[in-house]
Amino acid sequence: MKLDARQADRFLANPGATRLVLIYGPDTSLVTDRARALARRIAGSLDDPFRLAELDAEQADRLPEEATAQAFGGGRKVILIRDVGDKQAPSFEAALATRGDALVIATGGDLNGRSKLRTLAEKHSDAAAIACYIPDAAARGPMLEAALRAAGVGIARDALTLAAGRLGGESGALADAAERLILYAGPGGTITIADIDAVLDDQGTASMHDAIDAALAGNPRAADHAISLAIDEGAAAVAILRVLLTELSGLRLMAEAIAHGANPRDALAARRPPVFFRRQGAVIKAAGSWREPAIIAAIDRALRAEADCKRTGSVPEAIARQTLLGLAQRARG
Incomplete structure (x- = not known):
């Protein structure tokens, strides 16, 4: 069973007879909070070894045995297993094939649509899958x-x-x-x-926006300086690229409005969420440098850069820097 954001909280309050709940996604804090809250709700406590067993992914072969074990003293047993992926999918299939009534709660990272484990949880009648995504700017x-x-x-x-x-x-x-x-x-x-x-400290956010604004306005030197500050202040490369994607999407909406006759300030005023007033001048300047086809190409480039950051052996900070400096050169040209 695949649950969307509107269904998730209601299901987690009462999972019924479901035997496997896969909670996954890039928002690791939400994944952990939901998993532990569900475990506490069913087991009554996170400190009762007779009702709750905690495993890591390397112990997944124990799932069939744990799923059939009875909780000492009665009640439903919970198995909480962390950091799982497709490698563990056969163990979950074996656990679901047993006759036990224990609830297996599995947590994982950003599993894509081709994931065997995610497909199992979405399709099996005794399982459920809940995705946890990082809130976007509008949310x-x-x-x-x-x-x-x-x-x-x-x-x-x-x-x-x-x-x-x-x-x-x-x-x-x-x-x-x-x-x-x-x-x-x-x-x-x-x-x-x-x-x-x-x-609220910035955690690199102000410098991150400075870097993006400078890049989209065609100022490579300022962009390079600001991205160095953002990284030094703790901003993650993937976070920088996601903020860039949000800004490019907003810029694309402005480009469409301007192409249909709106002036840049009216196009800016229509953006949601609103652009903070300190950035409005830079955003209007960027809107004068970019047209929709170039923005679409920039979005594609940023998406590829985000994917590259997640590859083994990559240097995410260098990828983010190269992406912004490339866009700065494009805007200047």
Whole structure:
């Protein structure tokens, strides 16, 4: 059974008689949180060795035996197995072929659509697959606002825009940021831009945007300097490329609007989420340098670069740098 984002929380609250739940994806903090919450819900505790067995991928051959073992003292047994992939698929098939009623909860990385393990979990009648993807730019703002609202804390629109742009990465980082902002503002408080600057560090995000803006405006030297700063400040190469892809998508929408007669400022104003005011001049300048066919080619180049970063033996920082500098040369030309 394949579960989408809307179905996942409801299923995790009550998985019924499902015997295998595969929780996977690039958002590793969400994968871990969901797996451990489900294990706790079924086993009652994460500290009961009679109800919960924890394995790593190299111990997958124990799954058929563990899946048929009865929990001492009654109740349903849970097997939590980490970092699995296609190599372990036969062990999961063997476990599902047994008559046990234990719940196997498996966590994995970013399994693609051809993954044997993912296909097994999606197609088998006693299994379920839940993907956990990193929130995109459009989702981060509403997620942060909802978390603050639940705690009785408000946030100004411009502060929310700044925070959403600064909070790249996994959902765990967003939850941590929300908690810090809630503690800082206190019940009934309202978060401002000054509060965002005081509480949330950039983790390379400001320099990352500087590098992307410089590249798309055709300034290789500034782009090279900013990407060095972003990497020194902790920005991951894949994160830089994903922010680049988001920016190129927004630039493509602007190019379409301009081609149909809109002026650059109106095209910029229509972007969602809004572009933070400090970046608006750079984005308008980039919109004057790029047309839709070139943007499509740039998106393709960034996607290939992201894939290259994940190959064994690659140097992701060098790939991200070469990609941005190549786009800077293209924009300047």
